[in-house]
Amino acid sequence: xxxxxxxxxxxxxxxxxxxxxxxxxxxxxxxxxxxxxxxxxxxxxxxxxxxxxxxxxxxxxxxxxxxxxxxxxxxxxxxxxxxxxxxxxxxxxxxxxxxxxxxxxxxxxxx
Amino acid sequence: xxxxxxxxxxxxxxxxxxxxxxxxxxxxxxxxxxxxxxxxxxxxxxxxxxxxxxxxxxxxxxxxxxxxxxxxxxxxxxxxxxxxxxxxxxxxxxxxxxxxxxxxxxxxxxxxxxx
Numbered sequence: 001x002x003x004x005x006x007x008x009x010x011x012x013x014x015x016x017x018x019x020x021x022x023x024x025x026x027x028x029x030x031x032x033x034x035x036x037x038x039x040x041x042x043x044x045x046x047x048x049x050x051x052x053x054x055x056x057x058x059x060x061x062x063x064x065x066x067x068x069x070x071x072x073x074x075x076x077x078x079x080x081x082x083x084x085x086x087x088x089x090x091x092x093x094x095x096x097x098x099x100x101x102x103x104x105x106x107x108x109x110x111x
Numbered sequence: 112x113x114x115x116x117x118x119x120x121x122x123x124x125x126x127x128x129x130x131x132x133x134x135x136x137x138x139x140x141x142x143x144x145x146x147x148x149x150x151x152x153x154x155x156x157x158x159x160x161x162x163x164x165x166x167x168x169x170x171x172x173x174x175x176x177x178x179x180x181x182x183x184x185x186x187x188x189x190x191x192x193x194x195x196x197x198x199x200x201x202x203x204x205x206x207x208x209x210x211x212x213x214x215x216x217x218x219x220x221x222x223x224x225x226x
Contacts, residue, residue: 043217089153096213097142101153
């Protein structure tokens, strides 16, 4: 089955700085890569996703890049704000719905 | 719309007891999922369903059973609870790939403790 590794497990950044989270996957058939954000005590929510036919996707301050050859993808958050503090999960899937999640990255934005 | 709801929110069981977690969605989604979330391990898929009357095993199905008798409901059962099943359980639902929309909508979670 698919194995997704996520790094780092914790990330502390100064407000206004950028944050980068990296994930690798094992199954070359995976073609869908979503990112979910989970605030403390809340449910996970989709923030951005990318398909294997696209190398990069942006949505305001967040962007995701994908390197199919190396089987890794990354989440970039620019101009971080206190509300960006949360746990972020990457995931991979070969059929759009059966997701394999990474272990999560706890992001703390320092004021 | 209520979205995805879960019952109960909290539960404490003794080893060997049984219980059923209920998930309901009012978005007419075909696909539904049960995950467990443990510290440092992310979200792991227990069972899922691609339509009414269907179920399939996920990554960690042992010790759990599921049923999808109605499209809007997905039940997760623990027949004989074990301390290793102490976790936060999330239900989710999605509409399969229509116009590229694969977002899974999660419920608020159920915190289960097995003593």
